[in-house]
Amino acid sequence: MDFIASATSLVGGTVAALRRLGSPKTQAFGKEPEIPEARAQGIMTLKMPAAEGWKDGHVPTCAPGLTVNAFATGLDHPRWIEVLPNGDVLVAESKEQAGPPRTLMDHAAQATMRRVKAIGKSANRVSLWRDADGDGVAEIREVFVENQNQPFGMALVGDRFYLGNTDGIRVFDYVPGQPLQGEGEPLVSFKPHGHWTRSLIVSPDGSKIYAGVGSLSNIGDHGMEAEEGRACIWELDVATGEARIFASGLRNAVGTAWEPVTGKLWTVVNERDGLGDETPPDYLTSVQDGGFYGWPYCYWGRTVDDRVEQDPALVARAITPDYALGGHTASLGLCWMPEGTLPGFGDGMVIGQHGSWNRSILSGYRLIFVPFENGAPSGPARDILSGFLSDDEKLAYGRPVGVTIGPDGKSLLMADDVGDVIWRVTGA
Template sequence: MELIAKATAVVGGAVARLRRIGAPAHQSMGPSPQIPDAKAQGIMTLKMPVARGWKDGHVPACAPGLRVNAFASGLDHPRWIEVLPNGDVLVAESKEQATPPRTLMDHAAQATMRRAKAIGDSANRVSLWRDADGDGVAEIREVFVENQNQPFGMALIGNRFYLGNTDGIVVFDYHPGATSLSGSGQKLVSFKPHGHWTRSLIASPDGTKVYAGVGSLSNIGDRGMEAEQGRAAIWELDVRTGTARIFASGLRNAVGMAWEPMTGKLWTVVNERDGLGDETPPDYLTSVQDGGFYGWPYSYWGSIVDDRVPQDAALVARAITPDYALGGHTASLGLCWMPAGTLPGFGDGMVIGQHGSWNRSKLSGYKLIFVPFENGAPSGPPRDILTGFLSEDERLAYGRPVGVAIGPDRKSLLMADDVGDVVWRVTGA
């Protein structure tokens, strides 16, 4: 496997260098992005930095006026964060599980992902971290729930704790202040596993619904659309009746979700398809309409047709154009609403953890960014909060941003880093 990874790195590096010739000079960003014409790649670009981690006091770089410290460390691939009302911080520790490779590209991708710590044995647990003395560093660590199936999203409604495993949503009884859950939980909804395996969750503001992001199995329906039934969607679970339905569809891989408080709309970040070029199409941030269709796999950025896919003209005609482009292949995963005043110098807006690309000639993402909002919509270019996750030559990843949340003190941000095995805390300097 290591030999395959090294060979892939050599071949992938050569392909990436060739494709940098004539590659777009600017990222496709904002509400009206300039999206380059698609260029079918044939052999897909495969470029993934080797996971290094943080050593000898090395930490991410902060925007001016901010500082960062490790809130929690020594985790096993931390992915997602949920802050409980009493200030306890829950962290889902999980990892993609390898499925039998079907093609040479599958072998190459899996070998590369292992070197990047993106695939392997999963801890399959949620840990609880408590900063009892309020110094910004958690000193109490407990196993909150274990023996799960690639746990990711979490939501607490009253005394009911909802957990998004890759194969469905389970619920546990929770008592305020508890440091662990008992029992195996009750399964409420089943989802198909594999492919885009994360299952993000968010509760509605009134506590009557739970929304879940369920990504596609494949890049563009490669195994047929029957295999994609129930996927590439955001689901809605009615917690009172237990009924579940697809809330919005055509979302290739909707991960983080957040509520915008002025309009009450649900927003999400979506990872778009591969194999059409460095900036084509861009990942995006968008509000989500009940019953809305967002194009996948037939089209992208509204009605731009992907001619690699057998078409459905009626669905393309009703495809909704996203609100805000985030650049090609940034792998924007984490999302939370940040009210004005949380961090000095930042107003209202969305914070986004960009996990970073693996399939473009010049890497993108690998940072924590902020998109300002006014009147319920994005209002300007993104601003960096944390950077420095990549070496200058793009060969090493010190960390990769994933889930984000407002800290218990409401004056800090928490961000999971699944390569550094750290939860970072950002505050004013």
């Protein structure tokens, strides 16, 4: 089996090298992106750097006027961050669990993902970090809850703590400064496997919780019955416990954030594979109640994916996203950053781009900022942190994931699941 995986990965790497010659020179970014015509790939492009980590004082590169330090180190694949009202910082430590490979491409894809530590034994815990002396470095570390099932999203409403495991949402009693006790109460069940992350966000009035649930497959490869309840954002009523699908056709909506001018929910979505380096782009979009965003039938509005058996009625309803983020950037983390948080940055969304594994020239691998005016994106994206890749693209020092405003309101915290670090970004 190792020989099969290595051989298939070698073929995929050769294909990636050949496709590099024809890769688009510019990325599909912004409100009106230039998206190349789709070209179905017989063999999926596979390209992933090896996990190197940060050594000898090496740190990410900051935008001018900013500085970065390690807030927490020694984690086990940190993915998501939640800051509690008392300033405690929670970190979900979890990892994808590889299922039995069904095809040669499955073997190759899993071998590729292992190069960057994306698959393996999951810590299945949430750790608590506390910076008691306020110097920007956490000196207290505790286990907040463990023995979970690929935990990811977290949300606190009053004295009730909600945790998004891959198979559903559980709720626990919460006491400030103390770890969670007991097994919690199951509220909503989700289908595991495939896109396994379950992000959570509370509505501004505390009455609802929204959960991102990604698809099982790339384009409904196992039939749409297997995708029931997936590729969507769920809404949970805190008072009644009732849950419903809020928006659908979102292949893998991960990070979510509230935009304060309009009060709209926004999300970042990872789009489908196998149509080219920039086709289609991942995206940032506002989310409408009852809205349908195309997956798997079409993308970027109503551009039909002819690999999929069509549903014309759904295609006719498909909503065009607000802002393209480049092909296969794996944009996962998202938070609203108000003006004044970091010097030189106004209102806007901060996005953790985890980075590609399926295009000939790597993309993502950075923390970016999209400026907003009047409730909508208003200009080109800017880097906040970069330098996560070696110049030859062979090594990954880190990969950005979740991002949030720090406890002091004047910093950003970002999870790096290759470096096993929580980075803190502040003014220089």
